[in-house]
Amino acid sequence: MAEQQVGDHIVQRLREWGVEQVFGYPGDGINGLVAAFGRAEDNPAFIQARHEEMAAFQATGYAKFSGKVGVCTATSGPGAIHLLNGLYDAKLDHVPVVAIVGQTARSAMGGSYQQEVDLQSLYKDVASDYLVEVNVPAQLPNALDRAIRVAMTRRAPTAIIVPADLQEQPYEPPAHEFKQVPSSAPGPVHPGTVLPPAEEVRRAAEIIDAGSKVAILIGQGARGAAAEITELAERTGAGVAKALLGKDVLPDDLPFVTGPIGLLGSRPSYELMRDCDTLLIIGSNFPYSQFLPDFRQARAVEIDIDGAFIGMRYPTEVNLIGDAKATVAQLISLVERKQDRSWRETIEKNVQRWWEVVERQSMLEAHPVNPMRVVWELSQRIPENAIVTADSGSSTNWYARCLRMRGDMRGSLSGTLATMGPAVPYAIGAKFAHPDRPAIALAGDGAMQMNGMAELLTIARYRDRWSDPRLIVCVFHNNDLNQVTWELRAMGGAPKFEESQTLPDVSYADIARCAGFTAISVDNPDQLGDAWDRAFAADGPVLLDVRCDPEMPPIPPHATWDQLKDTASALLHGDPDALHLVAQGAKAKVQEFIP
Secondary structure, three states, rough: OOOEEEEHHHHHHHHOOOOEEEEEEEOOOHHHHHHHHHHHHOOOOOOOOOOOHHHHHHHHHHHHHHHEEEEEEEEEEHHHHHHHHHHHHHHHHOOEEEEEEOOOOOOOOOOOOOOOOOOHHHHHHOOOOOOOEEHHHHHHOHHHHHHHHEEEEEEEEEEEEEEEOHHHOOOOOOOOOOOOOOOOOOOOOOOOOOOHHHHHHHHHHHHHHOOOEEEEEEEEHHHHHHHHHHHHHHOOEEEEEEEEHOOOOOOOOOOOOOEEOOOOOOEEEEEHHHHHHHEEEOOOOOHHHHHHOOOOOOEEEEEOOOOOHHOOOOOEEEEOOOOOOHHHHHHHHHOOOOOHHHHHHHHHHHHHHHHHHHHHHHHOOOOEEEEEHHHHHHHHOOOOOOOOEEOOOOOHHHHHHOOOOOOEEEEEOOOOOOOOOOOHHHHHHHHOOOOOOEEEEEEHHHHHHHHHHHHHHHHHHHHHHHOOOOOOEEEEOEEOOHHHHHHHHHHHHOOOHHHHEOOOOOOOHHHHHHHOOEEEOOOOHHHHHHOOOOOHHHHOOOEEEEEOOOOOOOOOOOOOHHHHHHHHHHHHOOOOOHHHEEEHHHHHHHHOOOO
16 A cells, blocks of 8 residues: 555545535645545545636635535645635635645745745735644644634634645654644534523613614624524514625515615615614624614614624624524513514515615616616526625625525625625535535626636536536626726716726627537527526526626615715716716616605
């Protein structure tokens, strides 16, 4: 039997942890590890991305949708640098990812050698919870085991650095002697259920009982507590608003769910926060306090598993550090059912009216296609077990406002880092997490040109590994870096600067066909329904290339006519196609006032 090398041991240990795939890109800094993947007769599989950043996004997407640790790997120097954006995405959204990166051979370190980068300094922030360089075989398996355990326990990225020459050295386990650190068998990492003190829960219940207009804000930390939050909302007559990372926590067909909050939010969420007298925040780090009640308006309680992130977005009276599911269950047993249901009735009327507004806005004529209608038509057809990934850009508005979550649907995006580019690689990670479920990536054409087009090749390469091969990439094709264009207009009062904002025109459908996709081009809104039907009926990956109107404004729910007038005034001083833009904005806003 051949002697086991360090690279072989890493692959074996990942297998023992139940890791089924590692997303990466090869390079000589990880040649020993890549060779070990080649020798392995079982999982984990090496999944080759087109770029290391995409490998990190794929690992993050996999972790988000599986609840397991995502693993990515890259070579020393440039490869390790490329991983950083995806790893920061994982860090800011609290996702367990382990990065295994190569390094210059130990004999060359400190000699300004080719591709030598100080990875300890480079990674010390992004992998602040656990970062180690392995310099002798006996550091394993502890280093890898701890990287996985810390990632799962802290919900954070971790990293191990393995020099290139060490990967090909014979593996020697740690000995039972001084300065050797053993490890334990891989196994599930399930942090225990944390409960706040009973007295604090009683104080929280008293605050909720004292209010007559209760609002609940949930984030991704509430995901395991959906049933309990629904029951609590029923008892208290509360409405429930959702931070963007918590969009899939509760379905949108519940009449008291007001939808997203903030600049990308809904009118009923804005009204919920504007008029409430009591606020309960559950598992959310939503940072924009201006969209929460005025500081002296509402009494507030917050529930979060991590005390480091509690009480920092609103002046709360009681902070309950604990598991959302168990803590809300305790609250339910203490709060009284509110007999006056007028607040709940108002919320439900606002929600019903809002969805009517969204439908009218989605059906407005545009040139050529209204981007809101793209997602509205998707909502009418999407399977209840689908996974939706969204990018950062103007298309995020339509994902946030127009997509109605129902059934077991899941959805996510780069919530805190808000980086461009993760929609397509997230969808790839989602397919490896759930190969039996359809995935839909909603991407702007800026993100597609940045990195999405190359990853079409990754989808085509691995499609046969998924029992349900449907992965649909929908491109909002408007030839404009649209979100920044609107930010220039609305926040800076500046007209669109075409040299910065205009994108080269290209047929994404043609590119997708070259990659082996079914490709559908849409330039007429009446084609959208059939296009989505064809995509969901396909037996493989599909790309929808939808020509959208770039001048459909993402109007915030709190925008007033005066604010719109001021924006229009700025636009008319030099913005190309300003008259069309103002007309579209006026048409969209007036839908809110139709009885």
